[in-house]
Amino acid sequence: MKYLLKYSAALLLLVLLVSGCREEPSYPKEPEITFDRVDQYTYTKNRITFDSLVLVVDFQDGDGNLGLRRTPTDSSDPDFQPPFDQSSPYFNNFFANLQIKRGNTYVPYPFPVESLNLNGRFPRLSLDDKDETLEGEIKYTLTNFSNDIFDPRDTVRFEVFIYDRALNKSNVVYSDDIVLFQGQ
Numbered sequence: 001m002k003y004l005l006k007y008s009a010a011l012l013l014l015v016l017l018v019s020g021c022r023e024e025p026s027y028p029k030e031p032e033i034t035f036d037r038v039d040q041y042t043y044t045k046n047r048i049t050f051d052s053l054v055l056v057v058d059f060q061d062g063d064g065n066l067g068l069r070r071t072p073t074d075s076s077d078p079d080f081q082p083p084f085d086q087s088s089p090y091f092n093n094f095f096a097n098l099q100i101k102r103g104n105t106y107v108p109y110p111f112p113v114e115s116l117n118l119n120g121r122f123p124r125l126s127l128d129d130k131d132e133t134l135e136g137e138i139k140y141t142l143t144n145f146s147n148d149i150f151d152p153r154d155t156v157r158f159e160v161f162i163y164d165r166a167l168n169k170s171n172v173v174y175s176d177d178i179v180l181f182q183g184q
Contacts, residue, residue, distance in 0.1 A: 025060075025133055025135070026133070027061060027062035027133050027135070028062050029062045029164075029166070029168060030061075030062075030164070030169070030170065031059055031060070031061045031162055031163075031164050031168060032060045032061070032170060032171060033058065033059050033138075033162060033170045033171060033173055034057065034173060035057055035160070035174065035175055035176070036056040036057055036058050036137060037056045038053055038054065038055055038056070038158075038175050038176065038178055039053070039054040039056065040052075040053055040054075040178060040182070041053075041054075042182065048146050048147060049146065049147040049152070049181050050143075050144055050145060050146050050147075051145040051146075051181055052141065052142065052143045053145065053178065054139050054141050055096060055139070055140045055141075055142065055158055055160060056137055056138070056139050057138050057140075057162075057173065058135070058136070059134070059137070059138060059162070059170070060133075060134070061133070061134045061135070061164060062131075062133055063132070063133075064125070064126045064130070064131060064133065065126075065129070065131075065166055066122075066124070066125045066126070066134060066162070066164050066165070067093065067121075067122055067123050067124035067125045067126075068084055068093050068122075068123070068124065068165070069121075069123065069124060070121050070123060079124075083167065090163060090167060091121075092119040092120055092121055093121055093122060093162055093164075094119060094120050094121065094122050094140050094160075094162055095159075095160065095162070095163075096119060096140065096142065096158045096160050097117075097158065097159040097160075098158060099156060099157050099158070099159060100154060100155070100156050101154075101155040101156065101157070106157060109156070118142055118158075122138050122140060122162075145180060147180075147181055150180050150181075151180075152180065152181045153179055153180065153181070153182070154179070154180045155177050155179050155180075156177075156178050156180060157175045157176065157177055158175040158178075159172060159173075159174055160175065
């Protein structure tokens, strides 16, 4: 019994040391995304039916420089300076291009105003600027799809990609088909 206690403590220490030496995964510096799912929530208000959609993509990034602040911390905030200023194509870091199914093909949704889009910012995923591997999921919410704009049972999908703060573009992924106003 005396030897069992003596060696089991040493064995436990050895197991803890070996498990603490887990090697970090190695990912490329360009973000890599995969489509996970779309969560669809349908509701009615004042006889108008609405859909809220939550696009969920999984990501991996080798240097952890994903995300931009949504509001500036001060006038010199780097997340609002070029190339991330309001007039830049890199102001947003999450791009969700809406496509509508017509027959067997998808076409870009014809927004009534050309400058309208569904792009936006997702927040910084690391609090410091150290290089570190990151993986996880991004949930991006789109609200107010209504049946006064879309026909009930329209089928849509999203073309999605992201940028990191080094302006590396991820791969492009497509959501599954979404039949609008069927989430009840």
